[in-house]
Amino acid sequence: xxxxxxxxxxxxxxxxxxxxxxxxxxxxxxxxxxxxxxxxxxxxxxxxxxxxxxxxxxxxxxxxxxxxxxxxxxxx
Amino acid sequence: xxxxxxxxxxxxxxxxxxxxxxxxxxxxxxxxxxxxxxxxxxxxxxxxxxxxxxxxxxxxxxxxxxxxxxxxxxxxxxxxxxxxxxxxxxxxxxxxxxxxxxxxxxxxxxxxxxxxxxxxxxxxxxxxxxxxxxxxxxxxxxxxxxxxxxxxxxxxxxx
Numbered sequence: 001x002x003x004x005x006x007x008x009x010x011x012x013x014x015x016x017x018x019x020x021x022x023x024x025x026x027x028x029x030x031x032x033x034x035x036x037x038x039x040x041x042x043x044x045x046x047x048x049x050x051x052x053x054x055x056x057x058x059x060x061x062x063x064x065x066x067x068x069x070x071x072x073x074x075x076x
Numbered sequence: 077x078x079x080x081x082x083x084x085x086x087x088x089x090x091x092x093x094x095x096x097x098x099x100x101x102x103x104x105x106x107x108x109x110x111x112x113x114x115x116x117x118x119x120x121x122x123x124x125x126x127x128x129x130x131x132x133x134x135x136x137x138x139x140x141x142x143x144x145x146x147x148x149x150x151x152x153x154x155x156x157x158x159x160x161x162x163x164x165x166x167x168x169x170x171x172x173x174x175x176x177x178x179x180x181x182x183x184x185x186x187x188x189x190x191x192x193x194x195x196x197x198x199x200x201x202x203x204x205x206x207x208x209x210x211x212x213x214x215x216x217x218x219x220x221x222x223x224x225x226x227x228x229x230x231x232x233x234x235x
Contacts, residue, residue: 034190038234044181047093049188 020061028053095181102177103170110169114162176202176226192230199226 032049033042042050081089091097137145137153145153180198184190200219207218 032188043184043190044093044095044098045184045188045190045194048185052188 024054024057027057095178095185098181099174099178102173106173107166107170109166109173111162111166113169114165115158117165118158118161172202172206175205176222192227195226195230196223199223 028050032046032053034046142150176198179201180194183197183201184194187194200223203218203220203222204215206222208215
């Protein structure tokens with residue numbers, strides 16, 4: 001019974017991480033990578049932008065997650 | 077299909093993507109290119125030194141000295157002169173290229189965008205810094221000139 005709960009929990013977590021990854025890639029690609037490009041290497045500007053985009057996305061994800069947790073369990 | 081890099085590879089890649097490395101490459105390349113340009117310019121105008129009787133110019137040889145040198149010595153002397161000229165042009169180009177490459181990389185890192193404005197601003201900065209030694213007017217002129225040159229090169233190379 002415990003192992004079933006563990007399996008379900010890890011499945012949910014896997015799906016959550018996959019979803020996060022997808023949204024992260026989509027959002028940062030839209031923001032940072034130019035529409036018309038002439039070579040396959042990432043430019044310095046795009047590298048810097050992707051770094052910043054990922055950092056901000058994950059931080060926002062953390063903060064929003066914490067606020068949701070606090071909202072769901074206010075009696076502590 | 078899945079390539080994960082080793083820690084050493086990651087550090088090398090990060091170093092090669094850094095602004096300092098790019099400025100260093102600019103310096104070396106600029107020196108080489110500048111030396112070639114200097115050689116070319118030196119070969120185009122081998123100066124016939126003006127000699128006034130009775131006036132001593134410390135760096136130049138007198139007519140009597142030049143007459144007494146053999147052909148090989150003359151070639152070596154001219155070669156040394158061309159080398160000095162090439163070295164000084166090379167140093168100038170290296171400084172210009174280092175400032176340009178470094179400032180372009182810094183501007184692009186700050187803006188997090190890749191377009192022509194980066195190189196135009198870097199050109200203005202380089203021209204301004206190099207021209208500021210001769211006063212603010214020369215700095216502004218150098219800024220505009222180098223920015224225009226940089227824009228032209230960028231357009232020629234297709235953004």
